Amino acid sequence: MNDFLFKMPTRIRMGVGLSANIGAILKDEYGYQKVFVATDKGIVKAGIIRQIEEGLQAGDMDYVVYDELIPDPTIEVVDAAAAILHESGADVVLAVGGGSPIDTAKAMCMLQTNKGSVRDYLFGGSKTVQNESLPLLCIPTTAGTGSEMTAASVITNNQKKTKVSVTHENLIPKMAIIDPALQTGMPAFITATTGMDALTHAIESYVSLNANPVSDAMGLAAIRMIGEHLRTAVSDGSNLSARSHMAVASTIAGVAFMNGGLGVVHGIAQTIGAVAHVAHGTANSLLLPYCMKRNVIGNLEKFRSIAIALGENVDGLSLREAAERAVTAVFKLAQDLKVPMKLKQVGVTRDMFPQIIEGTMAYRLLSVNPCKLTPADIGAILEEAFE
Numbered sequence: 393m394n395d396f397l398f399k400m401p402t403r404i405r406m407g408v409g410l411s412a413n414i415g416a417i418l419k420d421e422y423g424y425q426k427v428f429v430a431t432d433k434g435i436v437k438a439g440i441i442r443q444i445e446e447g448l449q450a451g452d453m454d455y456v457v458y459d460e461l462i463p464d465p466t467i468e469v470v471d472a473a474a475a476i477l478h479e480s481g482a483d484v485v486l487a488v489g490g491g492s493p494i495d496t497a498k499a500m501c502m503l504q505t506n507k508g509s510v511r512d513y514l515f516g517g518s519k520t521v522q523n524e525s526l527p528l529l530c531i532p533t534t535a536g537t538g539s540e541m542t543a544a545s546v547i548t549n550n551q552k553k554t555k556v557s558v559t560h561e562n563l564i565p566k567m568a569i570i571d572p573a574l575q576t577g578m579p580a581f582i583t584a585t586t587g588m589d590a591l592t593h594a595i596e597s598y599v600s601l602n603a604n605p606v607s608d609a610m611g612l613a614a615i616r617m618i619g620e621h622l623r624t625a626v627s628d629g630s631n632l633s634a635r636s637h638m639a640v641a642s643t644i645a646g647v648a649f650m651n652g653g654l655g656v657v658h659g660i661a662q663t664i665g666a667v668a669h670v671a672h673g674t675a676n677s678l679l680l681p682y683c684m685k686r687n688v689i690g691n692l693e694k695f696r697s698i699a700i701a702l703g704e705n706v707d708g709l710s711l712r713e714a715a716e717r718a719v720t721a722v723f724k725l726a727q728d729l730k731v732p733m734k735l736k737q738v739g740v741t742r743d744m745f746p747q748i749i750e751g752t753m754a755y756r757l758l759s760v761n762p763c764k765l766t767p768a769d770i771g772a773i774l775e776e777a778f779e
């Protein structure tokens with residue numbers, strides 16, 4: 393067993409309808425004076441911000457809503473939002489949304505106490521985070537990214553067509569407020585692809601070379617919950633039990649991957665997000681089974697455990713056969729959820745392969761993927777997933 397340090401600084405507070413108490417939580421539990429609500433227009437349109445505002449007003453909390461955040465945030469959008477936050481005089485940020493608003497808010501909070509542009513702090517940049525961020529609390533509106541629990545903020549560099557992260561402990565949110573009632577209106581396709589993103593976090597962290605027994609326990613628990621509840625959350629979005637289990641599984645998977653790491657699925661997904669503008673959840677759900685097929689020999693025992701957690705009967709099978717059932721189970725899940733299963737369907741073309749391979753090989757966490765992969769290996773995965 394490797395030596396390890398397990399981190400989980402974020403408090404988790406979960407309850408159906410909890411957002412009605414958000415004003416009291418911020419004011420009475422934490423003593424904050426003014427909240428900067430950071431979100432995007434889709435979340436406003438879905439009626440979620442109205443509910444958050446009611447909760448803030450009920451707690452007599454001073455607030456301002458900023459809804460100019462965008463999917464796949466760019467350096468420019470982060471820097472502009474950070475300047476507006478600075479002008480607002482708020483002493484806490486409440487991020488409401490999927491992974492993009494939460495990632496943007498992490499970088500905005502960091503820039504309140506660390507000088508310069510977010511560009512300076514990206515992986516390989518000229519500065520490192522020194523000071524504590526402005527406090528951040530998060531209300532995830534999808535069950536997928538787990539970003540509410542992690543230290544990373546993924547930012548798009550439009551000039552270079554790359555996605556790179558700022559990763560530092562000071563970016564970790566103070567609290568995740570999980571209200572599954574806010575997720576019942578999430579469309580089936582978003583539920584499916586973000587749920588598969590959560591499954592990818594759980595599986596990649598579990599088989600990672602950097603996994604430890606605590607992240608293993610959390611990863612496996614999340615895999616089991618997602619296997620049991622994702623189909624129902626997609627087919628019946630109003631099912632609060634399925635929504636609750638998916639919301640919690642996503643958060644647990646976030647903790648698992650912050651500690652255990654990720655792997656080749658995220659390496660490719662992050663790159664095709666920047667090169668071909670494929671949404672993160674869509675990219676992961678498409679790539680996960682193909683990458684598992686390549687990785688299975690890297691840890692047969694753990695892939696066998698994944699198969700069992702996903703409900704496969706492995707009695708009488710050899711270790712290799714049982715491990716391969718994990719791949720079969722994820723292909724079946726993807727088919728049931730009707731997510732795209734070929735890169736050609738989502739706008740990736742063969743002439744993008746060299747750039748995708750180069751970006752994936754540069755991915756920071758490829759080093760903890762269970763198998764060492766070469767550019768030719770990445771090319772073979774892309775070819776199999778293409779059409």
Ligand SMILES: [Fe+2]
Binds near residue numbers: 593658672676
């Ligand atoms: Fe992800």
